[in-house]
Amino acid sequence: MATENSLSIGALAKATGTTVETIRWYERVGVLPAPARTSGNYRAYGAAHLERLSFVRRARDLGFTLDQVRELLQLADDRERSCEAVDKVAREHLEEVVRKIADLEALRHELQDLIGQCRHGTVAECRIVQALSPRGGSSRS
Amino acid sequence: MATENSLSIGALAKATGTTVETIRWYERVGVLPAPARTSGNYRAYGAAHLERLSFVRRARDLGFTLDQVRELLQLADDRERSCEAVDKVAREHLEEVVRKIADLEALRHELQDLIGQCRHGTVAECRIVQALSPRGGSSRS
DNA sequence: CTTGACCCTGTAGCGACTAGAGGGTCCATA
DNA sequence: TATGGACCCTCTAGTCGCTACAGGGTCAAG
Known part of the structure; x- marks a missing residue:
């Protein structure tokens, strides 16, 4: 020092x-x-x-x-x-956080649905794969 | 084309x-x-x-x-x-999402507390500023 | 005098794009 | 046939908030 x-x-x-x-x-x-x-x-x-x-x-x-x-x-x-501006920054950030939580909650539901439908067979029958594919169904490319 | x-x-x-x-x-x-x-x-x-x-x-x-x-x-x-591996990727991702939601919820609470304490006076008295400062209190630098 | 912990600058990398420069291609209309 | 405008091409740099080097310099203890 x-x-x-x-x-x-x-x-x-x-x-x-x-x-x-x-x-x-x-x-x-x-x-x-x-x-x-x-x-x-x-x-x-x-x-x-x-x-x-x-x-x-x-x-x-x-x-x-x-x-x-x-x-x-x-x-x-x-x-x-006045600390109005400080308050504003904090409030805007809070709103952003709330939005992100909502987005992630929606995501969570979708993922849970997807996973819940998996019957643990082959990939060809897998609901997860199907849900990701174009028409959500029997894709025979 | x-x-x-x-x-x-x-x-x-x-x-x-x-x-x-x-x-x-x-x-x-x-x-x-x-x-x-x-x-x-x-x-x-x-x-x-x-x-x-x-x-x-x-x-x-x-x-x-x-x-x-x-x-x-x-x-x-x-x-x-078998679609086991697919299922695993999805489950791991779901866990990650759940963790992120928990983190953001904690953040949301902290921010709400902070904002709720703001009395809209001057910056010197602002609870938000104080909470961000080193000893959470009356910082006279 | 050497060792090792610490410090310095500068650069490149992460993830998943986005934006822009500086050009080439294609087609319809005048 | 010329031209305008919509589309396409490659290449590079920027975003955010760091993190991780590489290749050195400094300092105090033994």
Whole structure:
């Protein structure tokens, strides 16, 4: 560690449950500001970086895209503004999640139907294969 | 259209609800065999291609990966074998879908909690921002 | 002085496409 | 016969969010 009170990239990774590569990547795409460097060209992070990276990780764990994270970070930086916009981002993300759940539920039903119809004979009689084929039925190509 | 009874790539796309680009891509990655060509170097598809592409699309719509699709196609081609393996692929995929639904449900709850706590004040007081921040509380950086 | 853990940059790969550049082909109409 | 426009061709690069190298440099302990 370079000067007093700074974190190496590895230490920051451990502290936030991230990998070193991911941190470098966040810097490249601008979600985490480039830190100071030591004499040996090592990155030296401070408390602000730790805080910011934790924010990013929490948001990513909640399924926000990096674009949304960038937006949230910008909004969160202006502490006096109303949090309406923050609320909006979160609500839109929630809607997206709800949509995805519905899509997957529909998928689940279709798959269960398919699997339930399988009589464990030959492929030629297999309902799963038939359901995947053009006319859902006796395909003799 | 080159000879009698063959489809251009555009016609095949329309018939299967695919795009031309996707079809060419399927050929490149080996899920759809390369068709004959006309004198002008246009792809000329037959009934077998239409059938195979429909199979691929149905399977993709059901959320199977292209690797799984390749596997299913191979299995489906051997009409006399038992359909056990087909069943297995489908069951594994179903399990994956069920896992994803559970993950998204957990996410949905977290997001709903978060949003429900927002009191629409300033960002400084915003529960959403706080929840994303390191110690979930009053961060004065 | 060497070993090994750590760090650096830069590039390529994943899955499943999508988009675009820069051209060629085909057919109907003027 | 010329021309316009719809279609087709190949090749390349971009998407998202990392992950995984390759080929080096730095640093502290023994």
